[in-house]
Amino acid sequence: MLSALRKYLMIPKLIRLSRSAPKDRNVAWDRYWAGIARTGTQSEVLWDSGSDHELLGYADVLGRHLDPMLPVVDVGCGHGSFTRALAQFFPRAVGVDVSAHAVERARDGSHGMDNVSFLVRDMTQPGAGAGIAGNSDANVFIRGVLHVLEPAEQAALVDNLRQLVGRRGAVFLAETNFQGNPVEYVTHLGATMEAIPAPLERAIRELPMPGHFGPAERSRALPPEAWELLEDGPTTIETNPMTGDAAASLVPGYFAVLKPRN
């Protein structure tokens, strides 16, 4: 019993670390990406598993609901690993991110891929979806972004998703849905009283505190009267294998596929 409570002794350290994160979320994201030297194998990024295993696990769901003739827009693409992997399923993949440094890194990692491109966009700004996919309707892929936004920002971003998908596209989302408090979350990811894995410590120090996103949050952000739910369910978000314990890098998640009602 006492040993189960021991993890809560981390609280002062977690508070101290998270105090240094910039209050402006967009500034925080861009500074974070500016400081990242390594992605993929031995990645410094917390949510980067370094493999396309998670994306390939979504292939059947994407194939069931997303029109393969339409381009796909990877919203909040980060360093672009999912954008590049999506390009094998769609004629064109466009990654957009609020951070110019993330987009620079994504472009650097995509040389020679003719059907992949990246743009800097704050997807919570009115009209931010305009022109991303040219005049075409598009599919949207969004992973690990809604759970880092406040409800009002989620609603603003969803307005832009509606514009992007038009009549023919659909939205696929996959988000972290860990049920537990922040101490339980960081403990799950491998933090102990003695040490915090470096990619996790960097995220705590530099980024806004994440929330979780499951069926209740989806229903609020993409209400059933405006969005038809085509499929949803639990999934596993694969993160950086930072410790020797493979299970620590697997985070309970939630996926959903939706289409706007006309």
Ligand SMILES: C[S@@+](CC[C@H](N)C(=O)[O-])C[C@H]1O[C@@H](n2cnc3c(N)ncnc32)[C@H](O)[C@@H]1O
């Ligand atoms: C947890 S990361 C996920 C990155 C990527 N989707 C992945 O799974 O590897 C969240 C990403 O969302 C981006 N982001 C945050 N707010 C955003 C906004 N308002 N508009 C566009 N991108 C945003 C961040 O810069 C960051 O790259």
